[in-house]
Amino acid sequence: MFTIxxxxxxxxxxxxxxxxxxxxxxxxxxxxxxxPDINVVAQKIxxxxxxxxxxxxxxxxxxxxxxxxxxxxxxxxxxxxSMVGESCDATSYVPLAMALDKAAKAVxxxxxxxxxxxxxxxxxxxxxxxINSIPEALATTDIVCSSVAIGSTKCGINMDAVRQMGxxxxxxxxxxxxxxxxxxxxxxxxxxxxxxxxxxxxxFHGVTEPESVINVGVSGPGVVKRALEDVRGQDIGxxxxxxxxxxxxxxxxxxxxxxxAAKRLNTQFGIIDLSLAPTPAVGDSVAYILEEIxxxxxxxxxxxxxxxxxxxxxxxGGLMASSYVGGLSGAFIxxxxxxxxxxxVECGCLTLEKLEAMTCVCSxxxxxxxxxxxxxxxxxxxxxxDEAAIGMINNKTTAVRLIPVPxxxxxxxxxxxxxxGYAPIIKVNTFKPDVFxxxxxxxxxPIRSLTN
Amino acid sequence: xxxVVTIVGKDAVGITAKVSGLLADNGVNIxxxxxxxxxxxxxxxxxxxxxxASVSLQELKEKATILGKQIGVEIRAQHExxxxxxxxx
Numbered sequence: 001m002f003t004i005x006x007x008x009x010x011x012x013x014x015x016x017x018x019x020x021x022x023x024x025x026x027x028x029x030x031x032x033x034x035x036p037d038i039n040v041v042a043q044k045i046x047x048x049x050x051x052x053x054x055x056x057x058x059x060x061x062x063x064x065x066x067x068x069x070x071x072x073x074x075x076x077x078x079x080x081x082s083m084v085g086e087s088c089d090a091t092s093y094v095p096l097a098m099a100l101d102k103a104a105k106a107v108x109x110x111x112x113x114x115x116x117x118x119x120x121x122x123x124x125x126x127x128x129x130x131i132n133s134i135p136e137a138l139a140t141t142d143i144v145c146s147s148v149a150i151g152s153t154k155c156g157i158n159m160d161a162v163r164q165m166g167x168x169x170x171x172x173x174x175x176x177x178x179x180x181x182x183x184x185x186x187x188x189x190x191x192x193x194x195x196x197x198x199x200x201x202x203x204f205h206g207v208t209e210p211e212s213v214i215n216v217g218v219s220g221p222g223v224v225k226r227a228l229e230d231v232r233g234q235d236i237g238x239x240x241x242x243x244x245x246x247x248x249x250x251x252x253x254x255x256x257x258x259x260x261a262a263k264r265l266n267t268q269f270g271i272i273d274l275s276l277a278p279t280p281a282v283g284d285s286v287a288y289i290l291e292e293i294x295x296x297x298x299x300x301x302x303x304x305x306x307x308x309x310x311x312x313x314x315x316x317g318g319l320m321a322s323s324y325v326g327g328l329s330g331a332f333i334x335x336x337x338x339x340x341x342x343x344x345v346e347c348g349c350l351t352l353e354k355l356e357a358m359t360c361v362c363s364x365x366x367x368x369x370x371x372x373x374x375x376x377x378x379x380x381x382x383x384x385x386d387e388a389a390i391g392m393i394n395n396k397t398t399a400v401r402l403i404p405v406p407x408x409x410x411x412x413x414x415x416x417x418x419x420x421g422y423a424p425i426i427k428v429n430t431f432k433p434d435v436f437x438x439x440x441x442x443x444x445x446p447i448r449s450l451t452n
Numbered sequence: 453x454x455x456v457v458t459i460v461g462k463d464a465v466g467i468t469a470k471v472s473g474l475l476a477d478n479g480v481n482i483x484x485x486x487x488x489x490x491x492x493x494x495x496x497x498x499x500x501x502x503x504x505a506s507v508s509l510q511e512l513k514e515k516a517t518i519l520g521k522q523i524g525v526e527i528r529a530q531h532e533x534x535x536x537x538x539x540x541x
Contacts, residue, residue, distance in 0.1 A: 001484070001499075002536065002539045003539075004495065004497045006535065006538070007458055007497045007535055008458065010534065010535055010538055010539070011458050011460070011528060065510055066509060066530070066531045067530055067531050067533065068528055068529070068530035068531075068534065069530075069534060249538045249539075252538045253534060253537060253538055256533055260533075320541075
């Protein structure tokens with residue numbers, strides 16, 4: 001039995017510190033939706049998603065009501081569409097993106113991920129068609145998310161894909177220019193992509209996954225920040241210990257929700273993603289945790305060390321609380337979705353270069369960063385290559401979600417609304433990487449890939 | 453199903469009576485009550501059994517919210533699993 005203190009602690013976490021379960025994501029295999037006719041593929045995709053995920057949203061709402069903890073998102077991830085579409089002779093997969101959008105809206109989820117291709121080492125026919133379809137697909141759908149894996153520790157980095165993705169990001173921005181390049185907020189470029197990630201925009205249902213699965217992403221930066229207020233003045237060991245204990249409690253809630261959701265939906269429980277995912281809401285910021293640890297402002301000297309400690313302690317605490325852990329697991333640092341990060345950029349403390357350093361020790365990468373609209377495709381490609389290199393060499397997932405906002409320059413800001421937040425345009429180094437990017441080819445897999 | 457009802461707010465005469473009255477009226481059996489006053493604030497945690505309840509948890513929550521507004525406290529009713537999960541290994 002629990003004590004009155006424990007009950008009130010849980011209640012306070014929910015009511016005052018924004019404790020929530022960030023997402024219940026249902027992974028659905030579409031490997032049986034292939035057909036030579038793209039219209040048949042689209043219909044099969046629609047039918048399968050609306051059957052498998054029919055009760056997903058209702059189940060999430062029921063659990064939220066019973067347990068009294070907010071479950072913010074219900075989402076779907078699917079088999080990379082490059083593989084599903086490859087069987088048909090179409091030259092564009094936009095109709096498949098529209099089928100995903102329609103199915104996702106029919107079951108009431110707020111995002112569907114998997115308009116994706118995995119080209120770590122090279123393209124197949126379907127990969128090429130899918131990547132070419134991304135700008136139009138993101139401009140003509142509302143809730144479809146896209147991701148492209150361009151490298152890994154095992155395969156090296158596909159520099160042809162890196163070059164093309166710079167162009168795709170620019171083209172996506174152009175086609176959605178009227179909405180401040182919102183299409184780019186739904187496009188992630190990965191190194192060491194993860195097949196069971198429940199978080200958008202990078203979620204897809206990997207080829208090693210079962211027919212359907214429930215993955216849950218937890219959150220709770222506000223809870224960690226509040227717990228750290230109690231150990232002010234104590235040494236850094238006390239900070240790590242407090243984060244671990246808090247992460248344990250947060251993750252236990254996620255584990256409960258995941259197990260119960262999988263049972264009610266008659267599917268398999270996949271993993272808990274141990275993440276601190278911020279929102280623009282006051283008090284729900286990863287940057288504020290770093291500042292609570294003792295920094296004047298996120299982005300200043302000491303930020304990488306504080307983030308490394310936070311990221312590691314979250315995993316250590318969460319690992320004990322869940323039977324299966326996976327996904328991205330760690331602290332997210334999406335600039336536009338974190339009130340403290342936004343402030344840090346606005347006051348000049350947080351730069352793109354410091355964010356890159358932070359991605360060496362956090363869970364993902366350069367995330368939700370608005371950059372000047374005149375940033376060239378080659379520069380975006382080079383930033384992608386740098387970020388992928390960090391992932392490849394350090395055997396971790398890295399990602400890039402940059403938004404080159406047409407017509408905007410440093411000093412301007414862009415409003416995406418809702419959980420995507422708003423972002424000041426950040427300065428980008430304008431020295432040219434064009435000759436490097438034009439080379440193309442493949443960066444060989446690093447020595448650390450040879451582990452056998 | 454066992455639930456945990458938490459009541460938090462400014463102390464006043466009769467809060468316990470009214471909350472236990474609400475539970476009794478809806479066939480919810482109280483198993484354990486913990487109550488104290490901290491800095492003038494009333495804190496009460498009730499563990500109760502819904503086996504003989506005449507309403508669903510959702511309906512009970514709605515009634516509790518209305519009562520809470522009337523007497524100036526916040527009343528939450530949750531499945532006990534969330535507390536067990538968070539505070540026991």
